[in-house]
Amino acid sequence: MAGEQPRADARRNVQKLVDAAREAVAEVGVGVTAHEIARRAGVGIGTFYRRLPSREALLTVVLADTFDELVAVARAALEMSDPWDGFTVFAESFARLRATSCGLRDVLADSPLDVDIDTRIAELRALTEQVVGRAQRAGSLRTDVAWQDIAFLLAATMTGADSMGLRLPPDQWRLSLRVILDGLRAPTA
Template sequence: MTSTDRAVERLLTMTDGQPRADAQRNIRKLVDAARLAVAEVGVGVTAREIAERAGVGIGTFYRRVPSREALLTAVLTDTLDELITVARAALGARDPWVGFTAFAESYAQLRATSCGIRDVFGDAPLDPDTDAQVAQLRELIEQMVHRAKRAGVLRTDVMWRDIAFLLAATTTGTDTMGLRLSAEQWRLNLRVILDGLRAPTTWSDVPVSRRAR
């Protein structure tokens, strides 16, 4: 089942009876349009803009989905579920550092490409379901950090709460000092942050062949 399928199923549970095939197609169009609009505009996107992107009228919008908020929640909860799945996989990775960095990359990329996710992480009010997912994600990050520290791969002076702010720092404004932000800037930001987070390598850990002579 695709992300769109899951969001459509969530919306269908809120309707009375099973909509006709053409109605389901319109719901799918609205979900696809909402996903793109939320990424580009954020949770403040209007119902009219979503309807226009989907190629349907505003009347069709409100006949097919309960509300703008319900549609946005269906899209965002599905995206957060995917990120939670990545976090759980990171906790199950054999190498704690590999798991942590894999999660960090997915998290940073999502923040960089979705205004809506940045809104949700920035405490934009939306729905209790997304609040619960963000709380679950915090717990998973805390577990990842404790696991990496126990393994000796994450510096000990960094608290798990710091990780949320450091990863958020990978996403910057669109310009600074007259310079325009590149689409891939977040990758460099993340690489520098991860380099700073990794526990220092002790002299005894460095192979003899690599030690300065």
């Protein structure tokens, strides 16, 4: 019956799978299997494949969900009374989400995406520019740094799994972000 909404239990199972996939990608990485995601969601592998055509389809939903969360955080940051606080909330969310979903975009690069990621990215770029511009106009964020630079600086909080033979601690992004934010703060702020 075309056009019918999935049953409530079917929607719940899909949400469980999305939540489990986000958690698994954060802990295990993008190589997590459909079996592991189903196990974490508390559903069978048959339920997984009845609700989703593939692991890549689920990871696409997770990627879209991640961008949607970032867009929502950027909008909320623009509503905060203090532009620096708004910027730092956005920056922390960006760094955290990048750290917990790093590699999703790369693993899906060769897969046809059923969701419009490009529109989400364009919206996120526009909002990032607004969040940065607002903090700069308030005098709290250095004005010699372009909003595009901010995207790269925030992405730099999450590097490869090791450096100079040292293993990357899971929360290294937090320290990196603190140092980056200290460097971005306007000297007079």
